[in-house]
Amino acid sequence: MSxxxxxxxxxxxxxxxxxxGIVVAGILNLAAIVKDRRPSEVAALYGLIRFAVxxxxxxxxxxxxIGLWLVHNVGYGYGQTWIVAAIVLWVVGSALGNIDGxxxxxxxxxxxxxxxxxxxPSPELRARLLNPLxxxxxxxxxxxxxxxxxxxxxxxxx
Amino acid sequence: MVLALIRPDSWNLPLFLHVxxxxxxxxxxxxxxxxxxAGQRGDPDRSVWLRGLAFWVGLxxxxxxxxxxxxxxxxxxxxxxxxxxxxxxxxxxxxxxxEPGALLVIVMVILAWFTRxxxxxxxxxVPWLASILLVALAVAWFAMSAxxxx
Numbered sequence: 083m084s085x086x087x088x089x090x091x092x093x094x095x096x097x098x099x100x101x102x103g104i105v106v107a108g109i110l111n112l113a114a115i116v117k118d119r120r121p122s123e124v125a126a127l128y129g130l131i132r133f134a135v136x137x138x139x140x141x142x143x144x145x146x147x148i149g150l151w152l153v154h155n156v157g158y159g160y161g162q163t164w165i166v167a168a169i170v171l172w173v174v175g176s177a178l179g180n181i182d183g184x185x186x187x188x189x190x191x192x193x194x195x196x197x198x199x200x201x202x203p204s205p206e207l208r209a210r211l212l213n214p215l216x217x218x219x220x221x222x223x224x225x226x227x228x229x230x231x232x233x234x235x236x237x238x239x240x
Numbered sequence: 241m242v243l244a245l246i247r248p249d250s251w252n253l254p255l256f257l258h259v260x261x262x263x264x265x266x267x268x269x270x271x272x273x274x275x276x277x278a279g280q281r282g283d284p285d286r287s288v289w290l291r292g293l294a295f296w297v298g299l300x301x302x303x304x305x306x307x308x309x310x311x312x313x314x315x316x317x318x319x320x321x322x323x324x325x326x327x328x329x330x331x332x333x334x335x336x337x338x339e340p341g342a343l344l345v346i347v348m349v350i351l352a353w354f355t356r357x358x359x360x361x362x363x364x365x366v367p368w369l370a371s372i373l374l375v376a377l378a379v380a381w382f383a384m385s386a387x388x389x390x
Contacts, residue, residue: 087386094385095378097259098266105267106274109297126286130274137270228260235256 089152096144097231103137104224110134111186111220115211118203121196124211128190138179145230146172163239168230175226182220185213254315261309262381268302269373272348276367279355288358294366295352298345306345310338333383337376344373 114127149168153160160166189210196204210216247255272294279290313334321327348369355363382388 083386083388087388091382091386094381098263098378098381101263102267102270105264105301106271109268109271109301110274113293113297122286123289126278126290130278133274231259231263232256235259236252 086152086155089148089155092144093148093152096141096146096148097234098141099137100141100145101227101231103134103141104227106134106137107131108221108224118208120201121193121204121207122201124207125190125193125197128186128193131186131190135183142172142176158240162237164233164237167238168233171226171230171233175223175230178219178223178226182216182223185210185216186220248319251316251319254312254319258309258312258316261305261307261312262377264305265302265309266374266377268297268305269370269377271297272302272352273367273370273374276352276355276363276370280364280367284358287363288356291352291355291360291363291366295349295356298349298352302345303349306338306342310342313338328387329389330383330387334380337380341373341376344369344376348373 110127110131114124119127146169150160152158153165158165189207192207192210196202196207275290275294275297279287279294281287317324317327317331321331348366351362351369352366354360355366
């Protein structure tokens with residue numbers, strides 16, 4: 083196998099890790115908000131979301147590093163529209179994901195605390211789970227990954 | 241090499257949907273595995289609840305994602321190799337993974353349904369079946385991205 087074939091495999095692997103991890107986090111987050119759950123249930127789900135974090139992290143690293151290496155290997159120009167747009171979306175998605183990650187960590191900590199204090203459904207926890215701005219940031223960061231996937235397929239400006 | 245990367249515009253939508261379906265399938269399968277393994281330990285009521293969630297993720301997310309992946313695979317295959325002629329080996333790998341894989345998904349969802357009962361003995365099988373599917377998906381994406389052998 084050539085270097086190109088290996089690079090493409092690792093780049094696609096990064097995409098699977100990234101989008102797969104986003105799907106895991108998205109499903110578990112949705113499970114936490116779809117019903118008014120006890121704090122211990124929210125804490126359990128958020129505890130599982132943390133398994134998606136290294137997957138997303140590895141995916142971000144592989145897609146960017148191997149992606150830039152592929153640009154060089156194939157001979158694309160770094161200034162091509164789809165490459166610039168993909169990098170911009172990668173940065174935006176990462177930044178939004180970072181903000182979301184911190185917020186969700188704090189939500190998980192609140193759930194764990196409330197779970198040890200009687201485990202009764204909490205309006206404060208529910209409000210954090212349904213915070214519209216937090217939800218927009220969370221799902222926007224995920225959608226950037228799907229947008230980059232589209233750019234990789236259609237390659238506008240190539 | 242650059243010429244080999246150029247594809248007709250009409251292939252882009254089915255290819256995008258196929259890759260989207262595949263990544264959604266991977267994520268949903270990983271979620272089923274995670275919930276299934278988490279449902280093996282701890283408080284019995286909590287375990288049953290987590291295993292129930294695994295069932296719903298399997299039914300509502302994994303099955304549709306798998307259908308999207310497989311259906312659009314046939315769509316792009318028809319465009320890239322009309323009439324099924326001259327299909328390279330990496331296409332065959334996709335069939336080898338997804339045809340038994342479909343059976344695996346069905347068995348997994350059915351078993352996950354039964355594991356919603358506290359007395360279920362098949363609970364341990366669901367996350368392991370999901371893990372096997374994850375490995376199989378990785379083999380398929382290796383074949384389809386690297387295309388070893390051309």
